Amino acid sequence: MLIMPAIDLREGRCVRLYQGRLEDETVYSTDPVAVARGWVERGASWLHVVDLDGAFAGRPRNQEVVAAIIKAAGVPVQVGGGIRSLESLAALLAAGAARVVLGTVAITNPEVVAAAVERFGEQVVVGIDSRAGMVAVEGWEATVSRGAVEFAQSMATLGVKRAVFTDISRDGTLQGPNIAAIREMARHSDLKIIASGGIASLDDLRSLVELEAIGVEGVILGRSLYNGNFTLEEALAVV
Secondary structure, X not given: OEEEEEEEEEOOEEEEEEOOEEEEEEEEEOOHHHHHHHHHHOOOOOEEEEEHHHHHHOOOOOHHXXXXXXXXXXXXXXXXXXXXXXXXXXXXXXXXXXXXXXXXXXXXXXXXXXXHHXXXXXXXXXXXXXXXXXXXXXXXXXXXXXXXXXXXXXXXXXXXXXXXXXXOOOOOOOOOOOHHHHHHHHHHOOOEEEEEOOOOOHHHHHHHHOOHHHOEEEEEEOHHHHOOOOOHHHHHHHO
């Protein structure tokens, strides 16, 4: 199973939000590039970077920082946040991103996803953010009346192979992941799943490893690493 340390960007800083709320922000570093290098030095083989400003604005806002992280990391970087056009997606891939995560646009304009998959294949990942089983969009500020699993299935029919699945109610809370929801998504979506949100302990990681056989291929770690609940080295040893 792949461990992906998260680097969430807001106004050029490395931050974490509580349940996606801008008013509940913790700043971990003013040098995200150094943070990226640090995770790689400690064993990370992938990084997950989110442009939070972009997610709320609807267009990429931290392009220079993202490009600097990609250049410095030396490992594949998966990037999301505010990417709602083929042009934005192509620009990130041209900057060296290994994968790009499409979120809101997958709901509002699935034709963009279809075109992106046709052009870029598995470099396109869909972000499925769920609140009480419903899909959330626009930086998690809004929820649409569409079930997360049904939406995932519709993405699979477009040729999408992989999704980042986040239960917003758990994100940044350190209350443990929603194992039941992750299991349901992996079993019924026809997508490979990267789990995100709420992981607080090595036991949480062990529970996710048990889902690897049904398609949970990775996990994104944020606050648990930054707060020191466990080290990246310990997480890698578990998986």
